[in-house]
Amino acid sequence: MAIDFSFPPEIEELRLKVRTFVDEVVRPAETRIAEREGDRRFLVDEIIKMRAEAYSRGLWLPHMPAEYGGMGLGHVAMASVSAEAARSSFGPFALNAQAPDEGNMHTLLHWGTEEQKKKYLVPLCKGVARSCFAMTEPEVAGSDPTLIQTRAVLEGDEWVINGHKWFISGAEGAKFAILIARTEDEPEVPQAGNSAFIVDLPSDGWEIVRDVHTMSGSHNHCEIRIANLRVPRDNMLGGRGDGHKLGQARLGPARLAHCMRWLGQAEMALDMMVDRSLNRFAHGSLLADKQGIQWMIADSAMELYQCKLMILHAAYKIDRGEDFRSEVSMAKHFVANSLGRIIDRAIQVHGALGYSTDTPLAKMAQQARWARFADGADEVHQWRIAQRTIDAYKKDGTTKAATGGLPL
Ligand SMILES: Cc1cc2nc3c(=O)[nH]c(=O)nc-3n(C[C@H](O)[C@H](O)[C@H](O)COP(=O)(O)OP(=O)(O)OC[C@H]3O[C@@H](n4cnc5c(N)ncnc54)[C@H](O)[C@@H]3O)c2cc1C
Structure with a gap:
């Protein structure tokens, strides 16, 4: 076996x-x-x-x-x-x-020229520089990168870029950005309209408008105005029209890396839930002895177990060079939602203490909320998972290949 x-x-x-x-x-x-x-x-x-x-x-x-x-x-x-x-x-x-340096390192390793690796990847690896990844725009749905409006036009040996980005994590203090902009007017497929650029920072034409304040405070997710930003021709990352491919290649493993980090947070919430239930006494017994609390613990333990199996299997498929898209989508959706549910149950078991900022749970709940739409909204992953499941049935007469391709 x-x-x-x-x-x-x-x-x-x-x-x-x-x-x-x-x-x-x-x-x-x-x-x-x-x-x-x-x-x-x-x-x-x-x-x-x-x-x-x-x-x-x-x-x-x-x-x-x-x-x-x-x-x-x-x-x-x-x-x-x-x-x-x-x-x-x-x-x-x-x-x-x-994040986002981990994903940017993988991207540079995979797509960068030797020069680009030397100039941008090495300082990231040494920890003497940080970076950001700039794709999302306020005016169009981030879920659909074919709508990107930021434009790059080649003038001599430079790309001139104009546009507007937001929620660019780590932008303040970053030494460079990997920027996605539209370069092709009539691409063969809509996904081939964008290209990726490495932008040295700070740069004239790259203005940080503000650090967007979120429900969990300010975390350096910035809004950026891009006006006549000039980028040397050699700073294109990958080829013309490769922006979408590069984004997807980056996002698959990066989504799973998020899941791995969320797993640590979910496990911490479950540990806290159980610890509190073993130390809080009400109505004649510890909370841990009450069935209503045990259900919350059991549901969380079962979900965490599923999360772990899904993450390990998706990671195994990436390591083996197999198609991992469905497994990463399923893991991303399931782990993001489990994280929110498990933290919420932990807050419930802690009562007022859970709602206070005396434990990390309140911050964790606020942070967990973005997991359900950043790096692919729930509904987009469900759409893709459903498509692959229907396609598998049409092809094989069974949905087996779309449920992890496991030998069961
Ligand atoms: C904390 C945080 C950090 C981020 N960091 C970065 C970063 O570093 N760089 C970067 O470029 N971006 C970043 N983002 C942006 C993030 O990637 C986008 O929020 C995400 O891609 C979704 O785009 P959007 O917000 O424009 O939502 P939209 O695309 O407008 O979607 C809104 C909602 O519409 C629904 N929806 C969309 N498409 C479909 C569909 N096909 N079917 C059914 N429903 C649908 C979903 O419910 C979705 O939540 C970050 C966001 C957050 C919150």
């Missing part, structure tokens, strides 16, 4: 190392940072210390190959590392495996 749900000993050892690192270094730093909220200098110092400690413990850049100073982990191994790291919101950043 080839099916084996255990990790090789070295990956299990690594998972435990990340767990210890988060408990010993990251969570205490997170508490200190929360106590000095608004003190930017203190935040930066703490982050530098966390990163230095991660580096010295051999926990740096888990997703990149060794030639770039990384640990060379595949997606299955990354699932164990990311889920552990995400038990603190600073965990992925401490390992230099945070």
Whole structure:
């Protein structure tokens, strides 16, 4: 039997190392940072210390190959590392495996020329630069990149770009952006109208209008005005019309990387739910002894189990070079929704304490809300999953191939 749900000993050892690192270094730093909220200098110092400690413990850049100073982990191994790291919101950043840089590193590794890798990928890997990814626009549906209005026109050896973007994570302080803009007037297929560019930052013509304030506060998701921005011809990433392909190639693994981090958050919420139920007494017994609470715990445990299996299977398919689109879509949809439900149940079990900001649950609930529409809205994933399921039935007379292609 080839099916084996255990990790090789070295990956299990690594998972435990990340767990210890988060408990010993990251969570205490997170508490200190929360106590000095608004003190930017203190935040930066703490982050530098966390990163230095991660580096010295051999926990740096888990997703990149060794030639770039990384640990060379595949997606299955990354699932164990990311889920552990995400038990603190600073965990992925401490390992230099945070969004959007993680996705941008994969994109540059896959699509960049040697020159582009040297200039843009190497500093990201060393942790001396950050980046952002600029695709979404306020005027048109982000779910449909064929509607992108930002335009790039070739003038001599430069692309001149005009447009408007928003929700560009990490834009403030980024050393460069990967920008998606329309270059083709009559593409063969609508998906081939856009191209990708690397934009050095700051640049004339790239104006950060504001950090868009969200329901969970300001997190450097910026609105950008682009006016006569000039980008050297050689800064196109991939070829003309490859913008959509590049976005999709980036988003598949990046969506799964989100799922891995959400898993860590969902597990933390379930741990908190159970811990609270074992320590809160009402109406003659502990909450843990009450069936209404046990149902919430059971539902959450079952969902978390499904999340883990879906993530591992999708990661396994990516590692094997198989078509992973349906599995990543299903995982993205299911994990995003489970995350919201599990955190909400944890809040319920904590009562007023859960609604307060004395526990991380309130922040986690606000953060979890975007998971259902960013990087592919629920309904778009459902649409694609349904399409593939119907196609499988039409082709094979059974939907089997669309439900993970498993031997069951
Ligand atoms: C925290 C956060 C960080 C982000 N970071 C980045 C970033 O770094 N770079 C970047 O470029 N973008 C970023 N985004 C933007 C994100 O990718 C978009 O929000 C997403 O693509 C959806 O686009 P939209 O918001 O324009 O919603 P729309 O496309 O307008 O969709 C709105 C709703 O319409 C429905 N809908 C859409 N299409 C369909 C359909 N076919 N069938 C049925 N219903 C449908 C869905 O319910 C969807 O939620 C970020 C967003 C958030 C919230």
